[in-house]
Amino acid sequence: MPTVNEAAWILEPKSNLKVLPALYSTPLQDEIVIKNQAFAIQPLDAKIRSQAYIDVPYPFILGNGVAGIIEELGSLVTRFQKGDRVVSDTPTYQRKQSKYGGWQRYVVGTESTTAKIPPNTTFEDAAAIPFALLTAVAALHLHLGMDKPNTNRNGKVLIWSASGSVGGYAVQYAASVGYEIVATASPQKFDYVRKLGATEVLDYKDAQIVSKLKQLGPYDFVMTASGDDKGANAISEVLQPSGGRFASTRPKSEGMNLADNVSLIYDFFSTATQKAENRSFTSWWYRDYLPTALAGGVTPTPLEKRPGGLCKIQEACSDVLEGRSSKKLVLNPQND
Numbered sequence: 001m002p003t004v005n006e007a008a009w010i011l012e013p014k015s016n017l018k019v020l021p022a023l024y025s026t027p028l029q030d031e032i033v034i035k036n037q038a039f040a041i042q043p044l045d046a047k048i049r050s051q052a053y054i055d056v057p058y059p060f061i062l063g064n065g066v067a068g069i070i071e072e073l074g075s076l077v078t079r080f081q082k083g084d085r086v087v088s089d090t091p092t093y094q095r096k097q098s099k100y101g102g103w104q105r106y107v108v109g110t111e112s113t114t115a116k117i118p119p120n121t122t123f124e125d126a127a128a129i130p131f132a133l134l135t136a137v138a139a140l141h142l143h144l145g146m147d148k149p150n151t152n153r154n155g156k157v158l159i160w161s162a163s164g165s166v167g168g169y170a171v172q173y174a175a176s177v178g179y180e181i182v183a184t185a186s187p188q189k190f191d192y193v194r195k196l197g198a199t200e201v202l203d204y205k206d207a208q209i210v211s212k213l214k215q216l217g218p219y220d221f222v223m224t225a226s227g228d229d230k231g232a233n234a235i236s237e238v239l240q241p242s243g244g245r246f247a248s249t250r251p252k253s254e255g256m257n258l259a260d261n262v263s264l265i266y267d268f269f270s271t272a273t274q275k276a277e278n279r280s281f282t283s284w285w286y287r288d289y290l291p292t293a294l295a296g297g298v299t300p301t302p303l304e305k306r307p308g309g310l311c312k313i314q315e316a317c318s319d320v321l322e323g324r325s326s327k328k329l330v331l332n333p334q335n336d
């Protein structure tokens, strides 16, 4: 009997999601089919759903990262077997094909962007961690040139807005490399950010934030995880008089007033492993770093399991965009 698949479809730009049947796609040579057990709602997915933030062909299935059980393997796949528990970053927004969309019961992934889930790690944690962790590590390591874990003994890093998902992983990665971390966050999150590895945490709303951060510097690496205008402008001042560069989760905007000697480095950091030029990083990521991180190497962003499966994605997206949850929202598409 053919496998029955179902998805939360977006039929036209910015329209409400509809749960409808979807094709079960057999895998191409280097592909795998995953019986999807968990996916996290990322701000990116939510923005594409409600704002058509990235151009995709409609009707379409959104979502680009899933955790589940391998159902079927392509003929050239060697690293996995049917029944393996895996986490996969799928090329939904690069190849723009619905078979890769995470918001369905059976998802197609590629062998090169898939990792085994360690035995004691839940599907929910495995689904929630990689996107934000990859964003932080790609920004710091690939774009700013920070080295790999346990390779450094001195130096300082500034992480602006360290209490969220990306910021929290940026703190942990930089600390694991060996840097001293200065961070900003809301005061109620200071203890949490210290536990992640920051030695100093300051309130980003403090009127004296620039002078305080300057006193604690200089910094070898700087990143803003919120990517907002105020943070970028403050960083530009902190970097004076010599200037420098910093990574930002959001692109340069009109509200930013950066000094001429300061450059903002922006990319879709979360898609780093989909790019051919990052082949060696990608191999390290899925074979080494990510499995270690999932096995307890990082403290996960707190997550919330949302019941209701595919039918509840839209509500979860609104909660993410409107800031109604400080946790990563994770759903299981096999649930009704």
Ligand SMILES: NC(=O)c1ccc[n+]([C@@H]2O[C@H](COP(=O)([O-])OP(=O)(O)OC[C@H]3O[C@@H](n4cnc5c(N)ncnc54)[C@H](OP(=O)(O)O)[C@@H]3O)[C@@H](O)[C@H]2O)c1
Binding pocket: 043, 044, 131, 132, 135, 161, 162, 163, 164, 165, 166, 167, 184, 185, 186, 187, 189, 204, 225, 226, 227, 228, 231, 248, 249, 250, 267, 268, 269, 270, 271, 326
């Ligand atoms: N470029 C990429 O590849 C990429 C990838 C992933 C995410 N992103 C973007 O990165 C951003 C963060 O994503 P996330 O998943 O880490 O979100 P998140 O977990 O919701 O964290 C957002 C954090 O931002 C802080 N914040 C809110 N307003 C702020 C402000 N005005 N100034 C400074 N900090 C503020 C909050 O910290 P407090 O509670 O301490 O105030 C919150 O913890 C989003 O805009 C997302 O779209 C980009």
